[in-house]
Amino acid sequence: MISHHGLGFEGVSHSYNGNKVAHGVSFNVGAGELVCLLGPSGCGKTTLLRLAAGLERLQKGWISVGDELVADGETNRSIPPEQRDVGLMFQDYALFPHLTIFENIIFGLKNLTPERRLWITRSLKQMGLAGLADTYPHTLSGGQQQRVALLRALAPEPRILLLDEPFSGLDVSRRAQIREETLGVLKEAGVATLMVTHDPEEAMYMADRILIMDEGRIIQSGTPLETYFHPVNAYVAALFGPVNRISGSVRNGLVSTSLGNFDAPGIAEGAGAVILIRPEGLHLAPPAEFGAEIPAGAKDVTVDSARLLGRSSHLRLICCADGQGNSPVILHARISGAFLPDAGSSVSMTVDRNQVFVFPAE
């Protein structure tokens, strides 16, 4: 188990204007660990951050920071935010417009030791903000403001760092670079971090562990690998991007579909099942390429359209129109590189079983 010198939530429930945004949420962020809360906008993620920081009053459950209980819904005990030693970086950065960059960064410091001053100078330099210490926030670009906000939150060396959608305000083109920089700074600081995001790619890139939230509940917790390859339900599977959905029913522990039979562990005999296949789980090869070995279980499908998206190609496929009463199945595939067969041509398709998920029908 993870060490507990980080952040702990136990049975936290919270309502906001009558809407329940958290239902018995429990989790830990260990020392030095970076945990991402992933979920769609408005599912209560930000509220959890505000509860951890003490900006929102806890209603039920309890929250600990390090070995200290900072909020207890039962006794209504709550340490005010300024005594929690928790750093929070807001989505809109919330830099103070009347203070310079340097003044913003030292705002949370009790006293400015030479050592801290050195850290600030070094960090500003590292982040390409060296000459900007005495300028005001409004003169900075969005990316620069983001980095100042991060340094401001880190400067007092908080026990916990909370990041609320730290990259959502940035241009897509700058996002990857700033993400990398931020991760470097966080790992160097070694601070336990809880980050909120709705972008699965961002979560996978940043997180040691991902917590997936839906309607105020944490429905899965795991490494990026686990959440991607072993989603607990269809919702989690679909969170990482669009998927192909095929329904069927279970016979003899198998779901039989026009794409073949799939194991259906744990689903009752005769019950409905839904099969999700990621677009990148469909492998294609031109059938006309004689000599190339056609893998077992390959199926011929018709290309409806093929479009180049840059690094990958998107294909819309028509499958299984066998003229025996089975209606055709439309599938979407994503192949890396340029793979652009003519519309109407035939390709042979295999299914990567690692990217197929079988769940009970809802």
Next chain:
Amino acid sequence: MVTRPASPVMGLSLKPGKKLRLRFDIWNLGTIVIAVLASVPIVTVIAMAVIPNAAVGDIWRHLISTVLFNYTVTTLGLMLGVGAGTLVIGTGTAWLVTMCRFPGRRIFEWALLLPMAVPAYVIAYIYTDTLEYSGPVQSILRSWFGWSSGADYWFPEIRSLSGAVAMMTLVLYPYVYLLSRVAFLEQSVCALEAGRTLGRGPWRNFFQVALPLARPAIVIGVTLVLMETLNDFGTVDYFAVSTFTAGIFDVWLNMNSPSGAAGLASVLLMFVLVLIILERHARRGQRFHHTTGTYKALPGHRLSRGRGVMASMACALPVLLGFVLPGAVLVKYALIHYQLTLDAEYAIYTLNSLTLSVLAAVVAVTIGAFMAYGLRLSGTPVMKALTRVASLGYAVPGAVLAIGVMIPTAWLDNLVDGVMTETFGISTGLLLSGTIVALVIAYVVRFLALSLGTVEASLAKITPNMDGAARTLGHGPFSVFKRIHLPIMRGSILTAGILVFVDCMKELPMTVILRPFNFHTLATFVHEYASDELLAEASLAALTIVAAGILPVIILSLTITRSRPGYYFIAEAKP
């Protein structure tokens, strides 16, 4: 897992949370008290007019049979004239200055606000002095054309209803100018360009796209103008135009009938009610009309030389007539006759004006800041409604408020005096009603909206997340107030104070009714002297009022250039 400790571990009591809740109660309580106190004048006036007793019935019958019809027609005529005049001048000049390029445009941008500095009564005295039979204009005409008396020619009578319309239009159009200019500035150029690409010429674009988009702002501007029109006492009194406000003074001071005055005041309040509803409606409409989108440099139609000159003249005329000319007359008189004004205890009147205005400004800003904070901390619908009630005074004519302040304070004074005389044998006399306390109360009630609005606007720039950031960075609520709120709001608080201060310096109707015996401010001094045809002797005092009035013009022209999205740092700080 951390296990829940059975006993308190942290040695930290619950105080912060509890204190927080208690503080909320103080905000709520304070706002309720302020709202109740601020609505006392209005409630008093209505109560006096409608609570049936023998006298009230007689008064109403008397009012209806004699003056009511005349007052209504005159007041409506005045409102119609001033409304139409300010609408045309205000929106026209705002459009020219915002959308077209012509000689002097950058000067007119702020110069068009200058007439705001001149109170309507001051401009009325000056133009009467200039245009009356013995004035310079008619004298010159007579000598040129050899006319010997007024029977030989026709000259418009300035002391008339249309004269009053002209005077008020000249000094009130800046309200419409200001608001429609802000609206034009904030309009997304895309909407205008879309209009152009869809085949609208500049003129049709103005009438079919820009004007409808700015309509809420223009309506607000005109309703504010009409509120000021109803408030005016100096001009209508001097011109003997019988509006409701003039009528209230007549019934109150000459007929000595407080109930009659209250009756007229309550009818006047109905006019005000209509204006408030119009204004509220327009403000609600503003939210939907706000076309957010791409902002970029305004098109700036370059006008041809002939049209450019015409545009310059169109903008120069209101500034000349509303500010330069009257200002020049005042300066001329002041240079010649300043000694007369100084002899007439100018220093004391100035000191009186300053004391009153500073007092009122400090109180109004303190209360305004208090309510703005209350709203920020617990912006419940009830609190919002109470705040609106408390700041309703801006719409109520000074004469009405003055009656509403006079009656309860006098009642309270009598009560206290009676009790004190009975129990201690000491007569306390008039503690409130006969002193400057009543005046300060009236000023604060009338101008509270000004300070509240200004502080509210600057508080809105401090996002709740800034509070949250400061708190998580180890600063308690008081430290956040001191290190974040106060420095950011300092400028706005000063602005709010100056706005209230200047309006108090200019204020006439309430001061006339509520001032202590033999107590003069610059405004009442100028009014009294000018009414006795002694304008020259009071010119230095009038000039002082105008000079003070220029302060808010400077502030406003600075804010307006910053109001365009993308200029101000807050707008840029948004991701």
